[in-house]
Amino acid sequence: MDDLRRLLLLRLLVVLGPAVMLLWLRFGLTPPQPLPWWAIGLFLALIASGFIGLYWRIRSSAAITSWQLFGYLQFDVLALASLLYFSGGASNPFVSLLLLPLLIAAALLPAACVWATAGVTVAVYTVLMSHYLPLPGMLSGHGPGFHAHLWGMWLVFVISALLVAGFVARLAAALRRRDRELARLREKALRDEQILALGMFAAGAAHELGTPLSTIAVLAKELEHEYGAEISLRADLRTLRGQVNTCKVILGELLRAADLSADREAIQPLDQLLERTRNRWQLLRPRVPLRVHCAGSPPPPTVHSPQTVGQTLISLLNNAADACPEGVDLVGRWDARRVIIEIRDRGPGLSPELAQQAGKGFFTTKEGGSGVGLLLANATLERLGGHVTLSRDPQGGTCTRIDLPARLEAA
Numbered sequence: 001m002d003d004l005r006r007l008l009l010l011r012l013l014v015v016l017g018p019a020v021m022l023l024w025l026r027f028g029l030t031p032p033q034p035l036p037w038w039a040i041g042l043f044l045a046l047i048a049s050g051f052i053g054l055y056w057r058i059r060s061s062a063a064i065t066s067w068q069l070f071g072y073l074q075f076d077v078l079a080l081a082s083l084l085y086f087s088g089g090a091s092n093p094f095v096s097l098l099l100l101p102l103l104i105a106a107a108l109l110p111a112a113c114v115w116a117t118a119g120v121t122v123a124v125y126t127v128l129m130s131h132y133l134p135l136p137g138m139l140s141g142h143g144p145g146f147h148a149h150l151w152g153m154w155l156v157f158v159i160s161a162l163l164v165a166g167f168v169a170r171l172a173a174a175l176r177r178r179d180r181e182l183a184r185l186r187e188k189a190l191r192d193e194q195i196l197a198l199g200m201f202a203a204g205a206a207h208e209l210g211t212p213l214s215t216i217a218v219l220a221k222e223l224e225h226e227y228g229a230e231i232s233l234r235a236d237l238r239t240l241r242g243q244v245n246t247c248k249v250i251l252g253e254l255l256r257a258a259d260l261s262a263d264r265e266a267i268q269p270l271d272q273l274l275e276r277t278r279n280r281w282q283l284l285r286p287r288v289p290l291r292v293h294c295a296g297s298p299p300p301p302t303v304h305s306p307q308t309v310g311q312t313l314i315s316l317l318n319n320a321a322d323a324c325p326e327g328v329d330l331v332g333r334w335d336a337r338r339v340i341i342e343i344r345d346r347g348p349g350l351s352p353e354l355a356q357q358a359g360k361g362f363f364t365t366k367e368g369g370s371g372v373g374l375l376l377a378n379a380t381l382e383r384l385g386g387h388v389t390l391s392r393d394p395q396g397g398t399c400t401r402i403d404l405p406a407r408l409e410a411a
Helices: 001-027 037-061 066-085 095-109 111-128 145-226 232-256 260-265 270-284 305-321 352-357 374-384
Strands: 266-270 290-295 302-304 328-334 338-344 387-392 400-406
Touching: 001 260, 066 111, 095 145, 111 145, 145 305, 145 352, 232 266, 232 270, 270 290, 270 302, 270 305, 270 328, 270 338, 302 400, 305 328, 305 338, 305 374, 305 400, 328 352, 374 387, 374 400
Parallel strands: 290 328
Antiparallel strands: 266 302, 328 338, 338 400, 387 400
């Protein structure tokens, strides 16, 4: 949409140039050389139709392709060609105005559209070399050498068009890429600030939770000794103690994970990583079945930072289990360059609109959820050269896909 507004403003240059040319023909020549009114009307009609079409396109807020922008510029080329045809063709000193649509295309459009515009303008200029209506008395005193001068002007125009299409368009494309990269970096910096704040709160919470967890563990042990005769209550207390110990282990790993230098250098085969993740996760969610499957030609590839990837998998598995407590599938597959890990559930699924928002800031589909899990997963995997995407599984539910670089070598 911004390109459309810029195009609408830049097209004023295409109107300004012919306006100067008309003033020159009327007041700059002796005798004055006014154009036929119907020729001026044709030019204005073409320009007005292009402006009206572009204006309504902006008002509709509909997406527009590069080739549609290219089509709007061809209205300008056609309008200029019609005006030049009735004012001396290539002998008109304002014939270089045909470069204006090419310059606009080079600033806004991809290379294919720029080269197409260059071809159209050069073709129009070439046709105007021999097909035009001369103005009465205009340039009538020149000798035969003036024809060679016109072909020299044509050659300069062709060289200028090639330079614009080859150099200016490439420079404009580089600037557009830089702007996109700057926007991506600003978004990443904002997300990193959010993650840093979360990390500070998580570290503080992990430090503070140690004392109440120890108290709960001591009380659970005393209650187990006191009510040990009741079998059902003793089993529940034993489960409570086990969950408390698991929480203490997780908090300890969280504090030790503050220094990730050792984990960055570590590697682990994919099948071992998935099995280790299953064992850890089933301690947290023993009532949710987790089915693990690996598919690919042996040997399985190795994955960098297994502790970090494993913790990310546990967070995503928790999301899947919340959506479908009946069971979750964890599938690993690979090729020569990439490792794909998919987490599938049979929950209510994800709409395409929500899937596009996944990973962009705080995103959640759960009532009362904070969206921290996906935010951290995306940030973690991007640092490892991977990414996470969410999509609707054709068999029902949601498929969380993790893409990581692979190393096909022994661990």
